[in-house]
Amino acid sequence: MKVRKVTAAATVALALSVTATACGGSNKDDNGSGGGKKITIGIKFDQPGLGLKTPDGYTGFDVDVATYVAKELGYSADDIQWKETPSADRETALERGDVKFIAASYSINDERQKKVDFAGPYLLAHQDLLVRSDDKITKATDLNGKKLCSVTGSTSAQNVKKTIAPKAQLKEYGTYSECIDGLSGGAVDALTTDDSILAGYAAQDQYKGKFKLAGLKLTNENYGIGIKKGDTKLKDKINKALEKMVKDKAWDKAVKDNFGPAHYKNEPAPKIGDIVK
Incomplete structure (x- = not known):
């Protein structure tokens, strides 16, 4: 009987150990503080120059921005799990927690800000x-x-x-x-x-x-990174990452790499919080 009790206790201890490893064995939390967890980021899969899924991976300006931000949050490129987020599904994906943040030609406007928060903007389009x-x-x-x-x-x-x-x-x-x-x-x-x-x-x-x-500038579109409503901590971290991306010229390189072949005349990098109406 004593042997059986010891074996049962050992089994319980092993199960607890496995559970602890599965739930918290990584040093990184969901906010990207370092370690080995994955981060899920929403992008478009069908927008050349911004977010495009190819046989060789994912390309585009939004992809480059998201990858840079993720790195500043503590994630390597291999840690990123890309999730397709069509325009109609972006708010829902954030509300459900399907993604940590979204970089998908996501224009900041008053109606969307009622449902989600935005870091940025990181690009002014028209x-x-x-x-x-x-x-x-x-x-x-x-x-x-x-x-x-x-x-x-x-x-x-x-x-x-x-x-x-x-x-x-x-x-x-x-x-x-x-x-x-x-x-x-x-x-x-x-x-x-x-x-x-x-x-x-x-x-x-x-x-x-x-x-x-046609060459018309019908509206100003301030691209922001969408995050779950109320997550001010993550918003601040992403804004700092975007400022650093501009400062170290990685933003300029991403623009040239992705829009250069199309001769796209982009606006200068916008300042954080500067929404052009």
Whole structure:
């Protein structure tokens, strides 16, 4: 009986040891204080120049920014688990805790700030139009009676339809890639979203010469890093990381690497908390 008691006790001790190792064996906590845990970051998977999933991994300006921030939080590139976060799912992903933060061409606005917090901004983009290279659309009002495409959950097309071209026929697709296919095939006449996104598509090899940017600055889009509402500690850490990225010129390098081939004329790096209306 004594042997059985010792064996049972040993079994319990072993189980407790395994549980402790599984739950807390890493030195790193969820805020990135160092160690070996993973961090899940939300990005887009289908935006060339910003967030694109390829057979070789993930590329884009948002990816570079997120990787830099994660490193400053204590995570290596190998610690990052990338999660696709379409425009319509970003707030939900943060509220549920599916991701630690989101860097996905996520424009800061009053409505979104009711649900989530933002670090940054880290890029100032502008809403524009992408049209076929032989199209005569030169201004937003030319869209009246035309088929305008954007993605579900994006504010870009709503801005045009409500304030500039109320007679535009709005077509909402699940991804920008679907809009691009529609534009290429003639199902839609224009795609509207941020110029940084449009430039990335226009610069792809398969689309060179097919599309052009209208060159309009319809809105100011302040890209921020989305975090769960109320997580001020993480917000402060990310803001410090973004400031460091600009200071050590890593921000400039990321812009050149990702937007250079598209001849994208970016705005200077914005100051933290400086939201351009």
